[in-house]
Amino acid sequence: MKGFPLFPGSVAPRNIFPPRLSSLSPVFARLGPGSLHRRSNAVDIIACKFGGTSLADAAQFRKVAEIVRADPRRRMVVVSAPGKRHKQDPKITDILLSVHDASRRNMDPSQAISLVRERFLEIEAQLGIDAGIAASMDDFAATVQAGADRDWIASRGEHWSARLMAAFLGATFVEAEGAVFLTAAGLVDERTWSELPGRIPSTGISVMPGFYGTDTHGKVKTFSRGGSDISGAIAARAIGADLYENWTDVSGLLMADPRLVPDAAPMEVVTYRELRELAYSGASVFHEEAILPCKQAGIPIRIGNTNRPLDPGTRIVPEDQAADRPIAGVAGRRGFSILQIEKTLMNKERGFGRRVLGVLETHGVSYELSPSGIDSMCVVIDQEDFDEAEDAVLQELARVCEPESIEVERDLALIATVGHGMSHRPGVASRLFKALSDSQVNVRIIDQGASELSIIVGVDGNDLQKGLNAIYRAFVN
Numbered sequence: 001m002k003g004f005p006l007f008p009g010s011v012a013p014r015n016i017f018p019p020r021l022s023s024l025s026p027v028f029a030r031l032g033p034g035s036l037h038r039r040s041n042a043v044d045i046i047a048c049k050f051g052g053t054s055l056a057d058a059a060q061f062r063k064v065a066e067i068v069r070a071d072p073r074r075r076m077v078v079v080s081a082p083g084k085r086h087k088q089d090p091k092i093t094d095i096l097l098s099v100h101d102a103s104r105r106n107m108d109p110s111q112a113i114s115l116v117r118e119r120f121l122e123i124e125a126q127l128g129i130d131a132g133i134a135a136s137m138d139d140f141a142a143t144v145q146a147g148a149d150r151d152w153i154a155s156r157g158e159h160w161s162a163r164l165m166a167a168f169l170g171a172t173f174v175e176a177e178g179a180v181f182l183t184a185a186g187l188v189d190e191r192t193w194s195e196l197p198g199r200i201p202s203t204g205i206s207v208m209p210g211f212y213g214t215d216t217h218g219k220v221k222t223f224s225r226g227g228s229d230i231s232g233a234i235a236a237r238a239i240g241a242d243l244y245e246n247w248t249d250v251s252g253l254l255m256a257d258p259r260l261v262p263d264a265a266p267m268e269v270v271t272y273r274e275l276r277e278l279a280y281s282g283a284s285v286f287h288e289e290a291i292l293p294c295k296q297a298g299i300p301i302r303i304g305n306t307n308r309p310l311d312p313g314t315r316i317v318p319e320d321q322a323a324d325r326p327i328a329g330v331a332g333r334r335g336f337s338i339l340q341i342e343k344t345l346m347n348k349e350r351g352f353g354r355r356v357l358g359v360l361e362t363h364g365v366s367y368e369l370s371p372s373g374i375d376s377m378c379v380v381i382d383q384e385d386f387d388e389a390e391d392a393v394l395q396e397l398a399r400v401c402e403p404e405s406i407e408v409e410r411d412l413a414l415i416a417t418v419g420h421g422m423s424h425r426p427g428v429a430s431r432l433f434k435a436l437s438d439s440q441v442n443v444r445i446i447d448q449g450a451s452e453l454s455i456i457v458g459v460d461g462n463d464l465q466k467g468l469n470a471i472y473r474a475f476v477n
Ligand code: ASP
Pocket: 051, 052, 080, 081, 091, 093, 094, 157, 210, 211, 224, 225, 226, 227, 228, 229
């Protein structure tokens, strides 16, 4: 799943909690990369990552520098390539990919190369620094001419961005190549934890390019798009940060998708698990891998807005720091089918469920939920997965399970209401179901795991927006 942030807010959130870093308590301090030791409330080291819009031009670079200099604890800075200055503007990474595309097709890439050159030279000139961009651009054009790899070309946006930022801040440039390692599958390779920490000086500010590292063959390899978030989390863990700040152009994550719930409020705090649950249920979110290095090391994350640095933003924290509120957010999506299998005395037949799920597994269909009755078993599956395999699955189920009937119902929407605060709090479910019934939304399926982290309801696809709004309003005034 691509995309950050979760439910990007277009409006500045209300001032829910004071933007003091000392309010992030308690935090964890690490003795080495990844080792977890609860120490005190202090935040000693902050790693920050700035996204493309935060670096779109020289004025944005100045804002970033101001944020970094405002707090001496901000010692590690990871940057994206310059992004859009306005809606129609291309992102540097997209232009670089078109450079590769042109050269691969034996077309002339020089126009795209000029666009990149002008963008970076302009930033360099306007910042009044010399980061050696012109010479590096000449080398770049020659290397492209000689048939450079796609990933190396795509990575140069972050590379130049970091060189400029390091020069502007008077900071140390830490090259990600040879320090950040990626597995063949494009995930973080364990070697990173032995290589990167030693490259970061123990004092002063360091700047590292995001988005890329080195693959198992020693070549430059990029993460998937938006992957500087991952690099930021890696750097946070490598430096033993107490906080990972992810600076972007929105003031935090919202409690619901604003396309479906237009007045969705910002989240003050959300736990790693709540976020994962919301992402699974349809919210476009941080790269899962971007959360992982921080989650493993217990480093809280704060989403902030470079253009409104004093807005509180959203904190993403370990489970034991969950906020005391009934829900963190609500997410939902359409596109599920229900497979309903009826058989009298099914409950007495050992292995029935295993056989049903076995058939799905054989045909590569994974299941989401499986609420069952005495004589019936329901399996909720992703329609996309199921479309191709449907005939074969139904035939095999008929043969293997010998049911009385099998029905497939399409266009179900699943809505997940998520929050640690649900556990041990009576009344959450009744509020939720009353809201749905008041809005005339019929509930087809109900699921609440023992962890009481979420309640998932299945409703008719056409009722998704109505259901989301009803639930949201039941919990947020
Ligand atoms: N510049 C890369 C992209 O546009 C990576 C990033 O910004 O995170 O996807």
